[in-house]
Every structure is written in structure tokens, then in C-alpha cells.
Amino acid sequence: MRFLIDANLPFRLAKALKARSYDILHTDELPNKERTSDKEIREISVNQDRIVITKDSDFLYSHIIQGIPTKLLLVTTGNIINKELISLFDKYFDNILQLFEIYDIIELNNDQIIGHEK
Template structure:
């Protein structure tokens, strides 16, 4: 699986994914870095078949309205410390990957994983 991590999330999320054997890029790895637009992220996700990892609910709206991105991991934890986010992400990654076998949109909050159709 391939991922693109939005600027609203720390680059450590991409690091975790890469260390687990996935292909992940963070917007900091792109030419426009944190100024990479949502539209550019959507285009990259489609052309490179990447799952968008974001906190930005605008991506959820475009997922439902336009079907873009095709796959989305929405992090809806609110403001938590990066250390807590990394731990939550790492602890739930296996289940998130399993959910993507049947869902195209997965939401992770502080306590639950929710698959959206």
C-alpha cells in the first residue's frame, strides 16, 4: 500500500508507515512542502494510487462528493501530543490495513476505528 500524509500531520506518521514496509510520503517530501494544496494531494493520490492520511475534513467531503481521493484515512483525534498520536497510529495500523481490504475510507479517533463506505 502507498500513502500520502497531509501537512496537518507530523512527518513521523510517514516514518512509521515506511518502517512498517509501506511506501509513504509526507507533504514535506514534495516540492511545495507544507504549501502543497489539497488539490495537488488529491491528484497525487489518484495518479500514484496513494491513500490520503489527513486530519482535514475537507478530504472527507471530497471523498463523498467527488470520489476523490479514492481511499482516505481520516485522523479525527483532535489535538493530541505527537507522541500519543504516534503510539495510537502504530498500535492501530494493523487493523487499519485490514479495514482497507473492505473499506475505502477509515476514520481513526482516540478510541475507535470506523469504516466508511
Template sequence: MKFLVDAQLPVQLARFLESTGYDTIHTKDLPNKNATSDIEINAVSIRHERIVITKDSDFLNSFLTIKEPFKLLLVTTGNINNLELQALFAANLQSLVELFNSHSYIEMSSDSIIVHL
């Protein structure tokens, strides 16, 4: 499973996911870094079958209308600090991975995971 973490989320999240064994990049790792357009992020996601992890609802609109990116994890926690975000991912990562084996759009808040069909 491969991930692409969007600019609205910290690089530390991408590094955490890498440390757990997942092929993960952050938009800062791309040639245009955090200035990478959503269209280009979608293209990278599709080309490399990466799940986009974002807080940006523009990706939701794109996913619902044109089925891009490849797969989507929309983080709807509001503002939480990096340690809380990492703890949230640590607590839910195995469930997310299992769910992404059969689903393409998942939403994660501070207290729930919602699978959208």
C-alpha cells in the same frame, strides 16, 4: 499499500509508517511541500494509489462528492502529542491495512476505528 500524510500531521508519522515497511510520503516531500493544494494532493493520491491520512475535513468533503482522494483515513483524535499519535498508529496499523483492502474511507479516533461504506 502506500500512504500520503497531509500537512496537519507530523513528518514523524510518515517516517514511522516508512519504518514499518509502507511506502509513505509527507506533503513536505512534495515539490510544493506543505503549500501543496488539496487538488494536487488528491491528484498524487489517485495517480499513485496512495491513501491520504489527514485531519482536514476538506478531504472528507472531496471524497464524498467526487471520490477523491484515492482512499482516505480521517484522523479525528483532536490535539494529541506526536508520541500518542504514533502509539495510536502502532496499535491500529494492522487493522487499518486489513480494512483498507476492502474499504475506501476510514475514520480513526483515540478510541475507535469507524469504517464508512
């Protein structure tokens, strides 16, 4: 699985996941960096078959209405420090990967991961 992390999540998260050998692209690595539009992110996710990781609920609405991005990891933790966020990903990421075999939308909050039907 390949992932694209939105600008509303820290580049440190991308580095932490890359260190675990996951195929991760952060918007800071794209030409427009943090100014990469939602439309561009959706296009990249489709063209490169990447799962979007974001806090932006606009991607949820886009997925429901247009089916794009095809898979989405929606982070609903609120504002937490980077260390706690990375710790949540360390704790749950293997389970998240398994859930993407069943669900197109996964929600990660402070306490759990939830798979959502379309």
C-alpha cells in the same frame, strides 16, 4: 498499499511508518512542502494510487462528492502529542490495512477505528 500524509500531521508519523517498511510519502517531501494544495494532494493520490491520511475534513467531502481521493484515512483525534498519535498508529495500523480491503473511508480517533461506507 501506498499512503500520502497531509501537512496537518507530523513528519515524524511518516518516519515511524516508513521504519515499518510502509510506502509513505509526506507533503514535506513534495516540492511545495506544507504549501501543497488539497488539489495537488488529490491528484497525487490518484496518479500514484495513494491513500490520503489527513485531519482535514475537506478530503472527506471531496471523496463523497467526487470520489477523490479514492481512499481516505481521516484522523479525528483532536490535538494530541506526536508520541500519542504515533502510538495510535502503531496500535491500529495493521487493522486499518485490513479495513481498507472493505471500506474506502477509515476514521481513526483516540479510542477506535471505524470503517465508513460511501
